Amino acid sequence: MNKxxxxxxxxxxxxxxxxxxxxxxxxxxxTPIFMPVGTQATVKAMEQRELxxxxxxxxxxxxxxxxxRPGTEVFQSFGGLHKFMNWDRPILTDSGGYQxxxxxxxxxxSSEGAMFKSHIDGSTHLFTPEKVVEIQRxxxxxxMMVLDECVDYPSERKYVEDSVKLSKDWxxxxxxxxxxxxxxxxxxxxxxxxxxxxMHKDLREDYCGWMSQFDFDGYSIGGLSVGEPAELMYxxxxxxxxxxxxxxxxxxxxxxxxxxxxxxxxxxxxxxxxVMPTRNARNGQIFTSxxxxxxxxxxxxxxxxxxDSYVKSYTSENFSLGxxxxxxxxxxxxxxxxxxxxxxAFYLWLVRTAREKIISGEFRHWKKEILSVYESKV
Amino acid sequence: MNKxxxxxxxxxxxxxxxxxxxxxxxxxxxTPIFMPVGTQATVKAMEQRELxxxxxxxxxxxxxxxxxRPGTEVFQSFGGLHKFMNWDRPILTDSGGYQxxxxxxxxxxSSEGAMFKSHIDGSTHLFTPEKVVEIQRxxxxxxMMVLDECVDYPSERKYVEDSVKLSKDWxxxxxxxxxxxxxxxxxxxxxxxxxxxxMHKDLREDYCGWMSQFDFDGYSIGGLSVGEPAELMYxxxxxxxxxxxxxxxxxxxxxxxxxxxxxxxxxxxxxxxxVMPTRNARNGQIFTSxxxxxxxxxxxxxxxxxxDSYVKSYTSENFSLGxxxxxxxxxxxxxxxxxxxxxxAFYLWLVRTAREKIISGEFRHWKKEILSVYESKV
Numbered sequence: 001m002n003k004x005x006x007x008x009x010x011x012x013x014x015x016x017x018x019x020x021x022x023x024x025x026x027x028x029x030x031t032p033i034f035m036p037v038g039t040q041a042t043v044k045a046m047e048q049r050e051l052x053x054x055x056x057x058x059x060x061x062x063x064x065x066x067x068x069r070p071g072t073e074v075f076q077s078f079g080g081l082h083k084f085m086n087w088d089r090p091i092l093t094d095s096g097g098y099q100x101x102x103x104x105x106x107x108x109x110s111s112e113g114a115m116f117k118s119h120i121d122g123s124t125h126l127f128t129p130e131k132v133v134e135i136q137r138x139x140x141x142x143x144m145m146v147l148d149e150c151v152d153y154p155s156e157r158k159y160v161e162d163s164v165k166l167s168k169d170w171x172x173x174x175x176x177x178x179x180x181x182x183x184x185x186x187x188x189x190x191x192x193x194x195x196x197x198x199m200h201k202d203l204r205e206d207y208c209g210w211m212s213q214f215d216f217d218g219y220s221i222g223g224l225s226v227g228e229p230a231e232l233m234y235x236x237x238x239x240x241x242x243x244x245x246x247x248x249x250x251x252x253x254x255x256x257x258x259x260x261x262x263x264x265x266x267x268x269x270x271x272x273x274x275v276m277p278t279r280n281a282r283n284g285q286i287f288t289s290x291x292x293x294x295x296x297x298x299x300x301x302x303x304x305x306x307x308d309s310y311v312k313s314y315t316s317e318n319f320s321l322g323x324x325x326x327x328x329x330x331x332x333x334x335x336x337x338x339x340x341x342x343x344x345a346f347y348l349w350l351v352r353t354a355r356e357k358i359i360s361g362e363f364r365h366w367k368k369e370i371l372s373v374y375e376s377k378v
Numbered sequence: 379m380n381k382x383x384x385x386x387x388x389x390x391x392x393x394x395x396x397x398x399x400x401x402x403x404x405x406x407x408x409t410p411i412f413m414p415v416g417t418q419a420t421v422k423a424m425e426q427r428e429l430x431x432x433x434x435x436x437x438x439x440x441x442x443x444x445x446x447r448p449g450t451e452v453f454q455s456f457g458g459l460h461k462f463m464n465w466d467r468p469i470l471t472d473s474g475g476y477q478x479x480x481x482x483x484x485x486x487x488s489s490e491g492a493m494f495k496s497h498i499d500g501s502t503h504l505f506t507p508e509k510v511v512e513i514q515r516x517x518x519x520x521x522m523m524v525l526d527e528c529v530d531y532p533s534e535r536k537y538v539e540d541s542v543k544l545s546k547d548w549x550x551x552x553x554x555x556x557x558x559x560x561x562x563x564x565x566x567x568x569x570x571x572x573x574x575x576x577m578h579k580d581l582r583e584d585y586c587g588w589m590s591q592f593d594f595d596g597y598s599i600g601g602l603s604v605g606e607p608a609e610l611m612y613x614x615x616x617x618x619x620x621x622x623x624x625x626x627x628x629x630x631x632x633x634x635x636x637x638x639x640x641x642x643x644x645x646x647x648x649x650x651x652x653v654m655p656t657r658n659a660r661n662g663q664i665f666t667s668x669x670x671x672x673x674x675x676x677x678x679x680x681x682x683x684x685x686d687s688y689v690k691s692y693t694s695e696n697f698s699l700g701x702x703x704x705x706x707x708x709x710x711x712x713x714x715x716x717x718x719x720x721x722x723a724f725y726l727w728l729v730r731t732a733r734e735k736i737i738s739g740e741f742r743h744w745k746k747e748i749l750s751v752y753e754s755k756v
Binding site: 322 | 419420422423424425427443447448451452456462463679680692696697698700701703704705707708710711712715716
């Protein structure tokens with residue numbers, strides 16, 4: 001008998017925070033988990049061995065980017081994204097929908113799908129729900145996403161209602177096509193639905209209830225962290241986790257700050273991804289156990305201190321704030337590398353510790369402690 | 379009794395190629411050696427642990443750059459460049475003279491020294507021979523260089539003659555100031571003179587003979603690889619090594635291609651540095667045992683082959699030409715990292731193997747083999 005894809009191991013008694021595990025053919029993923037973003041088959045400025053050194057258990061790939069470059073024919077030829085980038089742990093791919101809306105030009109939406117022009121060369125492409133499943137078959141990700149429309153914030157209720165209808169139709173077509181097609185490379189693939197509904201409680205509730213009737217392997221919460229206040233995001237997240245199956249993993253897409261992640265874990269979310277640790281690193285901002293640090297700050301010029309005496313990484317164990325500042329003041333690539341390593345170390349430490357604290361029953365207490373230190377420095 | 383700084387271990391019977399060892403307080407350096415260039419206290423796109431993984435035995439730092447950023451007061455505060463960048467193996471620093479002439483604006487040369495404006499903020503600075511020794515005391519490099527003038531190619535003989543007089547005067551002043559000052563951080567520092575003389579045999583011969591009378595720890599050959607034909611460079615190198623002391627290391631500054639290095643080893647040079655492996659890596663060109671490869675070439679799109687099945691590196695043992703091409707086509711930092719790692723691996727493999735082949739008496743045969751394969755692909 002196959003092991004279940006997801007096992008819920010424990011739920012907090014004083015909040016909705018939970019621990020579980022996901023099992024894929026590329027390995028096991030303890031939850032809550034943070035997934036470093038590997039947009040173009042690389043987590044920017046990090047080597048694959050460095051991701052393993054920090055015990056990253058799953059990374060993300062972006063379907064839109066990988067479809068355009070290097071193209072699905074390359075993945076077919078290599079035997080999938082894992083082999084192409086030499087990463088043998090799990091990979092989750094998004095549907096490309098978000099990038100179609102945020103990056104491409106002249107996109108046109110119809111019930112059939114999303115027509116768009118490439119942001120690279122202006123060429124025209126059509127993403128249908130079926131096409132997007134097929135691209136993710138070519139990529140061979142362990143977990144794939146359905147195509148959906150991510151609506152802007154704020155949006156008119158009428159627009160959101162129509163969008164929700166479209167996304168539901170696409171979700172059903174995606175699942176059908178997923179069930180009618182097969183994995184290409186010998187490992188099992190799983191598919192997640194994505195709940196939408198803008199900032200409307202009833203639409204969110206309805207969408208979550210609706211998608212729960214289908215046998216998706218997991219459920220994502222989409223369309224949040226799009227500019228709304230954090231409190232509104234938490235409110236929507238709460239409604240979603242209240243209306244999703246207990247026995248399936250919940251993935252809050254594109255979120256977020258350390259605070260966002262801890263607040264959402266408390267509300268029952270299991271999986272996260274965000275470009276923040278990698279992107280901010282390249283801008284000279286690191287996340288540490290005592291708050292955010294802007295490495296370009298003149299006050300660090302002579303500092304021989306570690307950027308983080310608590311969260312261990314190659315960076316924090318070997319280099320000083322003064323050296324890191326110098327690397328950023330001189331635009332040295334090593335600055336991007338070292339800041340990225342530490343930020344990923346920090347995010348993985350955060351969810352790993354959250355997991356431990358849920359198990360020991362101390363999650364809420366610990367969260368409060370972390371956030372009090374953290375927010376005072378932000 | 380102190381161990382000697384340099385020990386000549388063996389010289390070829392059929393050419394001037396030689397093996398030796400340099401001993402510093404930060405470790406032993408087998409020669410011939412290639413020194414990766416760490417201009418601004420970092421070998422661009424490489425981590426310090428990666429340099430050690432490839433067994434880099436000594437790296438270079440640039441006095442001009444480090445003096446301007448982060449500034450000598452930072453090195454004084456940290457206890458030198460080694461501690462600042464967390465590199466506990468030997469470091470050689472240049473005198474900054476080359477950068478004053480190639481990077482700065484409005485430079486004015488006098489017998490006193492070189493006045494120049496910073497290429498970063500336009501501020502005015504004066505490098506005298508004494509000042510440059512002091513900066514290198516602050517840096518705490520294991521091996522320092524005297525200030526000299528590197529003349530352009532081609533140059534009028536009269537200009538070169540005057541320049542040589544200036545450089546000789548500066549060399550004497552440098553040695554005097556070196557002997558009148560002390561190391562700051564508890565490890566011994568050594569000083570090399572730099573032979574000049576443009577492309578004039580007699581001036582080169584005279585300069586080498588002249589500087590050999592002083593007790594410098596080693597002798598550099600400067601002012602080559604400045605645009606002259608390779609054959610002319612080899613001719614000048616030959617004259618220099620014929621006129622330098624046998625029992626001191628010879629360092630050919632800023633050279634060069636794999637071919638240049640092997641030809642110069644054959645002519646009795648012990649030490650090399652060059653930005654070529656790191657700079658070319660960032661432009662997508664790698665050096666391999668079968669020649670140079672332009673990673674952006676469309677023919678590699680589907681290639682699952684290693685870039686180098688013979689010279690081992692993290693890159694060649696884990697990634698394909700197709701993946702590396704993708705990283706360069708998408709401007710990903712990981713492309714710079716992986717190409718740099720391989721190029722440094724290749725250069726270090728080249729000098730390490732040269733050393734082995736000199737010891738086994740096969741150097742000239744091996745050099746011919748390597749270059750025949752290599753040059754056919756260039």
